[in-house]
Amino acid sequence: MFSLHQSPPPLVHPDGQQVMELIPEPFLILDGDHRVVAANQAAADLFSQTRGMLMGQGCQELLFGLSGACPGDDACPLTLQPGEVRVSEQRVEARNHQGRSRPLKIRLSRMAGDAEGLVGLQLLAENGGQESKGAETSQVVGRSSAMSRLMHVVERVAPTSATVLLLGESGVGKERVAEHLHRCSERADGPLVVVDCSALGEQLIEAELFGYEKGAFTGADRRKIGLFEAAQGGTLFIDEVGEMPLAMQSKLLRALEASRIRRVGGTDYIDVDARVVAATHRDLGAMVARGEFREDLYYRLAAFPVDIPPLRERREDIVALAEHFLEQAGGAHQLPLSRSVAELLTEYPFPGNVRELKNIISRAAILAGSGPVLPEHIAFQSRQGPAAPPAREDREMRADGNTLPFPPPRRTRNGLTRERIRAALEASDGHRAEAAQRLGVSERTLYRHLQRLSEVD
Numbered sequence: 001m002f003s004l005h006q007s008p009p010p011l012v013h014p015d016g017q018q019v020m021e022l023i024p025e026p027f028l029i030l031d032g033d034h035r036v037v038a039a040n041q042a043a044a045d046l047f048s049q050t051r052g053m054l055m056g057q058g059c060q061e062l063l064f065g066l067s068g069a070c071p072g073d074d075a076c077p078l079t080l081q082p083g084e085v086r087v088s089e090q091r092v093e094a095r096n097h098q099g100r101s102r103p104l105k106i107r108l109s110r111m112a113g114d115a116e117g118l119v120g121l122q123l124l125a126e127n128g129g130q131e132s133k134g135a136e137t138s139q140v141v142g143r144s145s146a147m148s149r150l151m152h153v154v155e156r157v158a159p160t161s162a163t164v165l166l167l168g169e170s171g172v173g174k175e176r177v178a179e180h181l182h183r184c185s186e187r188a189d190g191p192l193v194v195v196d197c198s199a200l201g202e203q204l205i206e207a208e209l210f211g212y213e214k215g216a217f218t219g220a221d222r223r224k225i226g227l228f229e230a231a232q233g234g235t236l237f238i239d240e241v242g243e244m245p246l247a248m249q250s251k252l253l254r255a256l257e258a259s260r261i262r263r264v265g266g267t268d269y270i271d272v273d274a275r276v277v278a279a280t281h282r283d284l285g286a287m288v289a290r291g292e293f294r295e296d297l298y299y300r301l302a303a304f305p306v307d308i309p310p311l312r313e314r315r316e317d318i319v320a321l322a323e324h325f326l327e328q329a330g331g332a333h334q335l336p337l338s339r340s341v342a343e344l345l346t347e348y349p350f351p352g353n354v355r356e357l358k359n360i361i362s363r364a365a366i367l368a369g370s371g372p373v374l375p376e377h378i379a380f381q382s383r384q385g386p387a388a389p390p391a392r393e394d395r396e397m398r399a400d401g402n403t404l405p406f407p408p409p410r411r412t413r414n415g416l417t418r419e420r421i422r423a424a425l426e427a428s429d430g431h432r433a434e435a436a437q438r439l440g441v442s443e444r445t446l447y448r449h450l451q452r453l454s455e456v457d
């Protein structure tokens with residue numbers, strides 16, 4: 001059978017078309033401008049169009065649900081270097097007649113011996129073509145030029161061993177991008193282990209990251225493997241690294257430099273092979289200047305910084321994200337969103353970024369019930385007009401809006417007190433997502449705090 005890695009068709013003539021029909025997966029050939037010049041029947045079926053209708057359609061419209069021509073070499077995730085073959089996992093907005101899109105893995109390859117820059121696209125459905133919940137929930141939605149550029153960069157750095165630092169306001173999708181980076185790396189079959197420094201007290205961080213030996217401290221009644229070890233062969237995602245205490249920063253640096261750790265209370269060093277991806281919403285450079293963050297660790301972590309822009313700076317993504325969340329909330333029958341709702345959403349500045357949009361849509365889906373989502377179902381959490389981006393230092397205070405019943409707390413390690421969490425949960429009728437929004441933290445952070453509090457009880 002024809003394989004992309006063996007002998008792809010040099011040009012698209014009738015014989016080439018016949019060869020393409022032998023490929024069981026949907027297969028497209030795009031020209032140098034990323035417009036379809038050939039497609040097999042499986043691709044036509046996937047897009048619910050005829051092969052003739054697919055001809056001439058551009059990558060933006062067909063694959064990413066955007067209007068306009070291909071943004072060009074640097075910004076298009078389909079750009080390949082000569083001879084490059086890449087498997088790139090990304091959401092293809094392959095809408096069928098019900099308006100549903102599905103997660104697909106794309107194998108890209110430049111056509112051997114071609115001078116025209118023809119690109120072959122093999123579209124590999126996940127789970128035998130069924131929409132998989134896992135893939136669905138870890139998709140990075142959004143094909144604005146800012147996100148396209150970002151995904152391009154992330155997919156380039158993913159196969160390397162570089163330490164990556166993800167920067168961006170709260171709720172922009174740092175963890176989501178970290179998941180994507182892991183899935184695109186050669187460690188994808190290994191574990192992705194997440195540690196949130198803002199949810200751990202000073203002493204706990206070391207024990208969590210490096211583990212401990214039995215008897216290392218009161219309560220250590222057995223040996224515990226740390227998260228570095230748990231991430232062997234995979235990726236360790238250190239979230240909110242700016243919250244890490246200085247003493248712990250030196251230990252982390254040593255572990256990164258030497259690729260080995262020592263459990264708390266242990267004497268032996270243990271080799272670790274974990275790729276580290278860190279994230280923060282803080283300005284680490286400013287923290288270094290104030291002596292709050294170690295300069296050497298900063299340079300080690302920021303070997304490859306990736307800035308994720310706030311949602312207000314990539315408004316083209318808002319509708320695609322909203323429809324994705326609506327589908328996730330069981331509202332596939334409410335797709336596509338009406339023009340009035342789309343306009344309402346794209347005018348709002350989303351101080352809480354993608355997380356805020358997700359909460360708004362989940363609520364709207366419930367309010368709309370079996371009918372379409374209407375403008376009156378959209379309840380913004382902050383009615384502030386478009387604002388100038390806050391100074392980095394202020395972002396954490398304003399990230400989720402400033403008209404909440406109480407001001408969002410500073411996200412220091414001990415910032416979430418029992419009383420604040422209880423008040424937020426009461427005000428949200430026990431809904432964790434909403435309580436997290438009120439507190440200005442991620443759901444996962446709130447969950448970890450709740451777990452810790454229940455352990456103390």
Ligand SMILES: Nc1ncnc2c1ncn2[C@@H]1O[C@H](COP(=O)(O)OP(=O)(O)OP(=O)(O)O)[C@@H](O)[C@H]1O
Nearest residue numbers: 139140141142170171172173174175176354355442
């Ligand atoms: N591009 C995206 N596509 C789909 N879902 C997204 C995207 N970006 C963010 N989300 C969703 O929005 C929510 C917030 O994203 P995430 O937790 O990754 O943000 P974050 O920047 O890590 O936030 P924090 O700094 O508060 O930890 C999550 O539910 C996530 O799944």
